[in-house]
Amino acid sequence: MFSKKSNSISTKATNTKLITANLNQNLSEITAIFKDDRDFSIRHFHFSGTVPAALVYLNTLVDQDMIAQNVLKALKQQQNGGNQLANNINKTVMEEIIYPTEIQEANNLTTVVNSILQGDTVILIAGHTSAYYVNTYKIPERSVTQPESEQVIRGPHDGFVENLATNISLIRYRLSNQSLRITPKELGKQTKTKVAVLYVENLVDNNVREEVEHRLNAITINRILDTSYLEQLIQDHPRSPFPQLLYTERPDVIVGNLLEGRVAIMTDGSPGGLIAPATITQFIQTSSDYNQNFMISSFIRMIRVLALILSLVTPSFYVAVVSYHPELIPTRFAIAITSGRTGVPFALIMEVFIMEIIMEILREATIRMPKQIGNAISIVGVLVIGQAAVEAGFVSPLTVVFVAITTIGSFATPNYSMGFSFRLLRFFSLLLTGLLGFYGFMISWMIIMNHLLSLRSFGVPYMSPISPVHWKGLRDSIIKAPIKWLINRQK
Amino acid sequence: MQKQDIKITTLQQATVLINSTIGISVLSLPRLGAKEIGTGTMLLTLIVLIILFLFVILFAILGRRHANQTLIEYGNTLLGKPINFIFGILLVLQFLVLTALILREFAELMAVALLRETPLYVIMLIMLITVMLSIKKEFIVFGYTHMYYFPYILVPGILLIMLLFPKIHYYNLLPVLGNHFSITNMTDVGTNMLTLPFFQIGLFTILIVIPRMKKPKKALKSSILAWVTASFIIMSIIVITFGYLGSDIIKDEVWPVLTLSKSATIPLPPLQRLDVIFVVFWIITGYTTIFTGYFIANELCCMLVNIDEKKRHVAILFVPVVFTIALIPKNHLILYEWMFLIGKYSFIFTASYPILLLIISLFKYGWYARRHEQ
Numbered sequence: 001m002f003s004k005k006s007n008s009i010s011t012k013a014t015n016t017k018l019i020t021a022n023l024n025q026n027l028s029e030i031t032a033i034f035k036d037d038r039d040f041s042i043r044h045f046h047f048s049g050t051v052p053a054a055l056v057y058l059n060t061l062v063d064q065d066m067i068a069q070n071v072l073k074a075l076k077q078q079q080n081g082g083n084q085l086a087n088n089i090n091k092t093v094m095e096e097i098i099y100p101t102e103i104q105e106a107n108n109l110t111t112v113v114n115s116i117l118q119g120d121t122v123i124l125i126a127g128h129t130s131a132y133y134v135n136t137y138k139i140p141e142r143s144v145t146q147p148e149s150e151q152v153i154r155g156p157h158d159g160f161v162e163n164l165a166t167n168i169s170l171i172r173y174r175l176s177n178q179s180l181r182i183t184p185k186e187l188g189k190q191t192k193t194k195v196a197v198l199y200v201e202n203l204v205d206n207n208v209r210e211e212v213e214h215r216l217n218a219i220t221i222n223r224i225l226d227t228s229y230l231e232q233l234i235q236d237h238p239r240s241p242f243p244q245l246l247y248t249e250r251p252d253v254i255v256g257n258l259l260e261g262r263v264a265i266m267t268d269g270s271p272g273g274l275i276a277p278a279t280i281t282q283f284i285q286t287s288s289d290y291n292q293n294f295m296i297s298s299f300i301r302m303i304r305v306l307a308l309i310l311s312l313v314t315p316s317f318y319v320a321v322v323s324y325h326p327e328l329i330p331t332r333f334a335i336a337i338t339s340g341r342t343g344v345p346f347a348l349i350m351e352v353f354i355m356e357i358i359m360e361i362l363r364e365a366t367i368r369m370p371k372q373i374g375n376a377i378s379i380v381g382v383l384v385i386g387q388a389a390v391e392a393g394f395v396s397p398l399t400v401v402f403v404a405i406t407t408i409g410s411f412a413t414p415n416y417s418m419g420f421s422f423r424l425l426r427f428f429s430l431l432l433t434g435l436l437g438f439y440g441f442m443i444s445w446m447i448i449m450n451h452l453l454s455l456r457s458f459g460v461p462y463m464s465p466i467s468p469v470h471w472k473g474l475r476d477s478i479i480k481a482p483i484k485w486l487i488n489r490q491k
Numbered sequence: 492m493q494k495q496d497i498k499i500t501t502l503q504q505a506t507v508l509i510n511s512t513i514g515i516s517v518l519s520l521p522r523l524g525a526k527e528i529g530t531g532t533m534l535l536t537l538i539v540l541i542i543l544f545l546f547v548i549l550f551a552i553l554g555r556r557h558a559n560q561t562l563i564e565y566g567n568t569l570l571g572k573p574i575n576f577i578f579g580i581l582l583v584l585q586f587l588v589l590t591a592l593i594l595r596e597f598a599e600l601m602a603v604a605l606l607r608e609t610p611l612y613v614i615m616l617i618m619l620i621t622v623m624l625s626i627k628k629e630f631i632v633f634g635y636t637h638m639y640y641f642p643y644i645l646v647p648g649i650l651l652i653m654l655l656f657p658k659i660h661y662y663n664l665l666p667v668l669g670n671h672f673s674i675t676n677m678t679d680v681g682t683n684m685l686t687l688p689f690f691q692i693g694l695f696t697i698l699i700v701i702p703r704m705k706k707p708k709k710a711l712k713s714s715i716l717a718w719v720t721a722s723f724i725i726m727s728i729i730v731i732t733f734g735y736l737g738s739d740i741i742k743d744e745v746w747p748v749l750t751l752s753k754s755a756t757i758p759l760p761p762l763q764r765l766d767v768i769f770v771v772f773w774i775i776t777g778y779t780t781i782f783t784g785y786f787i788a789n790e791l792c793c794m795l796v797n798i799d800e801k802k803r804h805v806a807i808l809f810v811p812v813v814f815t816i817a818l819i820p821k822n823h824l825i826l827y828e829w830m831f832l833i834g835k836y837s838f839i840f841t842a843s844y845p846i847l848l849l850i851i852s853l854f855k856y857g858w859y860a861r862r863h864e865q
Contacts, residue, residue, distance in 0.1 A: 321767075325605070328766055436617065438767070439605050442774045443621050453635045454627040467639035468631075469502065 017109040023052055023126035026109075030056055033113055047075055052126040056112075061119035063138035070099035071121060071134055089125065093132055102135035117192070141166065147249035147271070149416060152288035159249045164194055164268035170251040171198065175258065179203070185216055188224035194268040195230070198254070203261040208458045212263045212276055227270045234276075236456050241424055243417035244457045246278040253287045263458075277457035279464050281477040283418040284308065289480055298479040304412060305478055311409035312422045312448075315352045316433035316441050318402045323348045324437030343393040349434035351395050355403040356427065358385060363407070498705035503634035505717035506641040507696050507783070508547075512721040513644055514689030514780035515597050515773055518748040519827075520725070521732045524669075524680040525741040531669025532738070535677060536729050539684045540722040546694055546842060547718045551711040553849040554701030556856070558710075561702045563794035566844075569851045578844055579795040583788050585837045586695070587809060589688035590784035591816035592830050594618060597777040599823045604749055605770060615817050619810050622782045626789060626806040630703050633786060640775050645724075647772035652727045654755045654765075659734030686834035691841045692784040693721070698845060699787055745823060749773070785809065 019026055027042060034040040039060040047053035055072065074097045094103060106112050107130045112122050119137030144166070146152075147159030160167045168182060179201040187195050195216065199209055215234040224230060227247065235244040245265075248254060249272040254264045257275045265274040275282075284304040289297035321328050322337060329337065344351060362381040366374045389395045406426065413419035425448055432440035455462035465473030475481035499507075524532030557565040566575040598614040606614060625636060669676075701710045732741060732751050741747040752769040789806040792798070798805055820826040 325766075436609065436613070437606060438770055439601055439609075439614065439774065440617070442771060443617055446775075446778060447621055447624060449639065450621075450625045450627075450636060453639055454629070454632045461635060463635065463639065467635045468500065469638060 019107055019109065019112070019124070019129050019131055021127050021129055023054060023124055026124050026131075027054060027056070029109055030113065030116075033109075034116075043072065045072065045076055047125050049076065054124050055121055056116060056124065057121040057136065058116055058119065061139065062121055062136040066136050066138070067121055071123070071136070074099060075123065089128055090130065093123065093125075098132075098134055103132055106131050106133060114192075139163070144170065150248065150250050150253075150286065150414070152286065152291075154291045155288045156250075156252050158251060160251060160266075160271040160273065162269050162271050164196060164266055167251070167266055167271075167273070168196065168198075171254055171258075171264075174251055174255040175200075180258070183213070187216065187219050187230070188221060190222040191224055193224040195224070196266045198258060198264040198266065198273075200258050200261070203259060204263060205261050208277055208460070209263050211458050212265065216265070224267060225269065227265065227267045227272055227274050230265060230267060231274055236458065240451065240455060241421040242280075242452065242455060242462070243283065243415065243421065244278060244455065244462070246275040246282050246415070247272050247417065248275065249273075250287055256287065256290070277460040278462075279457065279460060280452065280462055281465065283415040284413065284478070285476075285480075286414045290483065294480050294482040301478055301480060304414065307409040307412035308418070308422055309409075311406050311413070311419065312426050312429060313441070313445070314402050314406045314409065315356060315426060316429040316444065318399075319349050319352055319430065320433045320438040320441045322398075337396075337398055340396040340398050344396050345394075348399075349430070351399050352403065353427075353430060353434075355385070355395055355399055356406070356430070359403055359407050360423070497629070497631045499631060499634040499700055499703045500705055501709045501713045503638045504697075504700050504704055504710060505713040505720075507634065507637040507700055508693060508714060508717035509721045509724075510637045510640060510644055510776075510779035511696050511783035512690065512693030512718070513648070513724055513776050514593060514692070515600055515777040516593070516687050516689045517725055517728060517776070518600060518746040518773070519596075520684065520687075521729050521741050521747045522744060523683055525738045525747075527676045527680055528669035528671060529738040530664060530666060530733055531672055531677070532680070533664070533726075533730055533733055534667055534669075535681050536684060537726060539681060540718075540726065542685060543690055543694065544715075544718055544722070547697065547714050548711065549849060550694060550697040550845055551701070551714040553845050553852065554698050555707055555710055556849075556852055558701055558704070558707030561794050562698045563791065565852070566848060569848050569855065576795065579791055581840065582844065583792045583795065585840055586692070586784055586788035586791070587813055588816055588833060589692060589837060590781055590788060591813045592688050592820075592826065592833065593692070593777070593784060594781050594813060595817040595820055595826055596823075596830070597781060598817070599826065600746060600749070600773065600777070603746060604773065612814075612818060615814060618778065618781060619785075619814055621778065622785050623806050623810055625782055626786060626803055628801045628803055630800065630803075634700075634703075636782070637779065640779055643771065643775045644779070647768050648724045648728070650765075651752055651755055651769065651772075652724070652731060654757065655731045655735055655751065656727075658754075659731060660737070661734065663734045663737040664730065682835060683831045686831065686838035688784070688830060688834055688837070689780050691834070691838060692780060692787065695787055695841060696783055699790055785813065 017029060031040075031042070037058075039058045041055075041057055041059045043055040043057075045053055045055070053075065055067065057067065075093075077097075090105070094105065104115075106115065106122075112131050112133065115133040116122055119135070119139075120133040121136045123132040123134065141163050142161055144158045144161055146157040150159070158170060160170065172180070177200065181199055181201050183197040185195040185197065186192050197209075197212060197216065212234070216230070219230070219233050221229070221233065231243075231245050231247065232238060237244065246253075246257070254273050254275065258264055263276050265276065284301055289301065292300075326334055326337075341348070346354065362377065362385070366377050366381075369377060386400060390397050390400060406423075410419045410423045413422070425444075429441065429444040429448070432444040434440070436443065453461075453463050453467060461468055464470055465477050476486055480486075520536065521532060524535055528535065560568075563575065563579055566578065569575075570578065594615050595611075597618060598611045601614050602609070602611055626633075697710070697714050701707050704710055728748055728751075732747050735751055735754070736744070736747055740750075744750050749769075752772075753766060755765045755769070757765065785806065788809060789803065792809075793800065793803060793805070820829055
């Protein structure tokens with residue numbers, strides 16, 4: 001299904017050249033397009049041992065064994081029938097000779113060129129005004145492994161790969177349901193990336209589905225190299241730091257969401273899918289929540305919410321209390337804090353700010369390094385920031401503790417982009433708190449919350465089911481009710 | 492794009508009313524009558540709340556009668572465009588002034604409770620910007636916002652009541668009528684309380700929100716429930732303040748309830764002091780009231796001059812106006828004088844406009860018209 005080109009491309013070219021009966025002319029037309037591309041191959045042969053013919057393909061995209069065995073060999077074999085063959089060439093090729101399952105006929109050069117680009121092998125026969133293209137696409141593909149960013153302890157361990165067809169097979173495998181619809185699309189003027197929109201027909205919210213398709217169709221961009229391109233192009237509020245579509249690399253998450261009436265978008269070349277609409281509670285959920293006792297998963301989810309909030313408020317709360325409202329701290333502890341800060345040359349807000357920035361630098365440094373060096377960096381980070389900085393009187397020990405809590409809190413969020421947006425916003429919160437103390441802290445909290453309250457993901461309020469309150473939805477939000485209560489839920 | 496006409500639910504309407512009604516003026520409410528009528532203030536507050544309750548019912552009935560139109564729209568049909576336009580402009584101005592006064596009150600409170608050295612205008616400007624940013628393209632976000640902040644107000648409110656209720660000295664609550672009971676005193680203080688800006692803002696939300704409701708028929712019920720809840724919280728806070736501090740101390744405090752909340756403790760170190768929780772409470776209550784006042788002014792203005800609803804963020808134009816008005820009073824004493832003075836005139840207006848509409852509406856479409864048709 002996905003190896004086929006959509007009609008939109010062939011219709012776009014207005015002066016479409018038709019295939020002529022002259023084989024050499026056809027070939028030179030195609031060669032004029034591909035020029036002397038290294039991987040462009042033309043294989044001349046005689047169809048049925050008599051009629052001159054040629055196979056055209058890009059040898060980097062195709063399975064050469066398959067062409068040799070199933071296409072070329074079959075075409076070269078002597079066919080019975082003599083004259084009859086010439087009249088019936090179409091039927092013979094399409095129905096009798098070719099072994100590969102997907103073969104189609106084309107009568108213009110644009111389709112032919114497009115199919116060559118997608119890894120098909122084109123058969124041109126002299127004296128015949130149509131071409132045939134056979135799906136012989138093959139690219140090196142990594143095996144299905146557990147996605148590194150979404151590991152689970154209990155639950156399936158397979159993750160998406162870059163190949164769209166494999167990914168779809170992983171979804172079909174879990175959801176062998178006749179209502180599952182997989183709508184193909186082709187996006188990106190230059191890349192012509194295959195995109196699939198998936199939904200379950202009788203469960204999906206049609207407004208959302210139509211909106212997804214509408215927004216996808218409106219995309220005019222040259223390249224789509226990953227699902228994240230689509231995410232940025234179709235989200236409701238591009239100027240918001242929060243992710244408005246859920247990205248996942250796990251087939252079971254996609255299937256679960258499809259069954260809850262959502263729409264999934266998959267892109268060829270990207271090991272993950274997008275789920276629309278997304279609400280904020282989805283970003284603190286993982287698939288393993290459903291594989292565990294409801295008490296355990298509810299507890300874990302609450303811990304995650306706590307971690308997320310901590311990653312946002314810890315540094316600013318610390319600054320607000322210590323530098324603006326020390327009266328809130330019990331006396332004995334206040335003395336400990338003050339003595340820890342003796343000799344620190346910075347104002348507390350500066351100190352926290354510098355530490356947070358250093359923390360971000362460390363994080364960024366470890367991400368791209370090879371594992372061996374990454375370990376070295378974390379050791380340096382721990383030693384320099386954890387101990388030496390305190391001993392040198394550069395920062396106070398308490399600051400280190402709070403900065404560490406912030407960082408760990410943001411790592412405990414299952415979704416990377418959500419964790420990142422909170423990490424980003426904590427600087428905003430820190431800034432306002434530094435200026436206005438607890439008042440600034442509350443103001444920053446309110447601005448962030450009001451922004452969240454106004455967000456929508458494909459028409460669905462982002463903060464749902466918290467506000468607007470959706471009582472049934474709350475069963476599977478920050479807590480997870482026993483699975484019995486969730487069974488009849490559709491959306 | 493997507494359907495924009497999502498309607499406010501009954502629950503959201505109730506929370507809008509509660510949030511807007513419980514404002515920071517509650518902090519000073521016990522003081523208003525403490526000097527003149529002492530403990531009689533409690534009874535008076537109850538009376539005031541009951542009087543306002545009648546207004547709530549009237550407003551809800553009016554809103555329900557014209558649930559398909561906005562306030563200005565049915566004002567136009569009932570009063571005629573020119574008269575209604577003048578009324579509308581005055582209402583916008585009135586709510587801008589009321590919002591400015593509450594903003595100033597909020598800033599004065601913050602200057603006492605949190606930021607002793609920060610200039611007032613910084614506090615006010617930041618709050619105004621926050622409020623301005625909270626006004627989004629869709630009306631429903633107004634409902635979402637209030638729904639979301641409702642627990643922030645309810646939980647600390649209940650906590651305050653629960654923690655301090657056992658500490659009440661009952662002799663502080665008596666006599667019920669106060670020591671210097673006289674009708675003049677009662678009416679004087681009563682009018683001051685009745686006309687406090689935050690009550691007016693709370694009341695007016697009913698008229699603004701009902702046309703946007705999913706089930707406007709339920710508005711009466713939900714408004715009554717919301718008003719009872721808000722009244723319960725306000726009354727409890729006032730009774731506790733009197734019971735705990737006594738009217739002699741309250742007299743000398745600018746914000747008696749603030750003092751009260753500082754004495755709420757739980758025996759669990761290091762969280763003994765609950766100031767933080769109550770500071771959250773006061774900031775949020777202040778915010779919701781100012782937000783609502785500003786929102787009403789903006790909404791009325793949009794309706795009057797036919798600005799498209801999605802361009803609600805013209806709200807930014809009001810920022811300098813509100814800010815300047817809020818800067819005018821010299822100190823909190825003058826601020827309160829202003830509040831009483833302006834409050835009285837604006838209350839006449841807040842009350843008379845809807846009642847006028849209701850009367851005309853009853854004559855035009857109600858029993859009167861029906862009888863004459865027959």
